[in-house]
Amino acid sequence: MPARPIPVTEANLIEIFSSIQGEGPYLGYRQLFIRFAHCNLSCTYCDTPFAPVSACRVETAPGSESFSSLKNPVSHKSIETLLEDWVGGSPDLHHSLSLTGGEPLLQVPVLLDWLPMMRNYLPIYLETNGSLPAQLKSLLPWLDYISMDIKLPSISGHELWDEHREFLGLARQKTVFVKVVFAQTTPLSEIETAARLVAETAPDVDLILQPCTQSSGIKLTTGQMLKAQQVAVTYHPKTRVIPQTHNFLGVL
Numbered sequence: 001m002p003a004r005p006i007p008v009t010e011a012n013l014i015e016i017f018s019s020i021q022g023e024g025p026y027l028g029y030r031q032l033f034i035r036f037a038h039c040n041l042s043c044t045y046c047d048t049p050f051a052p053v054s055a056c057r058v059e060t061a062p063g064s065e066s067f068s069s070l071k072n073p074v075s076h077k078s079i080e081t082l083l084e085d086w087v088g089g090s091p092d093l094h095h096s097l098s099l100t101g102g103e104p105l106l107q108v109p110v111l112l113d114w115l116p117m118m119r120n121y122l123p124i125y126l127e128t129n130g131s132l133p134a135q136l137k138s139l140l141p142w143l144d145y146i147s148m149d150i151k152l153p154s155i156s157g158h159e160l161w162d163e164h165r166e167f168l169g170l171a172r173q174k175t176v177f178v179k180v181v182f183a184q185t186t187p188l189s190e191i192e193t194a195a196r197l198v199a200e201t202a203p204d205v206d207l208i209l210q211p212c213t214q215s216s217g218i219k220l221t222t223g224q225m226l227k228a229q230q231v232a233v234t235y236h237p238k239t240r241v242i243p244q245t246h247n248f249l250g251v252l
C-alpha cells in the first residue's frame with residue numbers, strides 16, 4: 001500500500017526537548033527545541049541526526065533527560081498539547097522555541113499551520129542553514145529570532161553565496177545573526193567573502209565565527225582562530241569567535 005500523504009498539519013520530527021542554547025549570542029538561554037527531519041545540504045562536519053524516523057523522541061518533562069516517543073508524523077494538536085503542558089506549567093522557563101533540524105524551512109506548509117499557534121506560547125527562534133530565501137519569505141511574519149548560517153563552499157560542497165545574500169537581505173527585518181562554521185582547512189578567502197557579504201547586506205548584524213567542534217573537540221589552533229577573526233573584522237567589525245558549548249557542558 002502506498003504511504004499516505006502527510007497532511008499539512010503534521011510533520012516528521014526527530015526530537016523535542018528543553019535545553020540550554022549552546023551556540024551564538026543567545027548562548028545560555030533556556031529553549032524548547034523542536035528538531036525537524038530532512039535537510040537539503042550534506043555538510044562535511046555534520047553530526048546532527050535528521051533522517052526521518054518512525055517515532056520522534058520527546059522529553060517526558062522539560063530538562064528531565066528521560067524520553068518517551070511520539071509516532072511520526074506529529075500533529076498540530078500534539079504540539080499544542082505539549083506546549084500547553086510545558087509552557088503553561090513553567091511560563092518563565094524558556095526564552096524561546098527553537099525550530100531546528102535538519103532544515104526546518106523544508107517544512108513551510110506545516111509551519112504556516114503551526115506557527116500562529118506556537119507563537120501564542122513562546123517567541124520563535126529559527127535555526128537555519130540560510131539557503132532557502134523563498135521559503136523564509138513566506139514565514140517571516142511569524143519569526144522573532146533568526147540564527148542563519150553561511151555555509152562555506154569547502155564545508156558544504158556548494159557555492160551558496162547568492163542564496164545567502166538574498167536570505168540575509170530578508171532576515172534582517174527580524175532579530176538575526178549570522179554564524180559561520182570554519183575548520184582547520186578553511187581557506188581564509190572564504191572567511192573574507194562571508195564577512196564582505198554580511199558587511200554589504202546587513203552591516204548592523206553580528207557575525208559569529210564558530211570553530212568546528214566534533215566529539216574529539218576543536219582541532220583549530222589559537223593562531224588559526226585569531227587569524228580568521230582578523231581577516232573577518234577587516235570587512236565586518238561586528239565579528240566574534242564563539243565556540244559551540246554543548247559537548248563540554250554535556251547538554252543536548
Ligand code: SF4
Pocket residue numbers: 039040041042043045046047048050101102103129
Ligand atoms: S545544514 Fe545543518 S543539518 Fe544540514 S547537513 Fe549541514 S550541518 Fe547538517
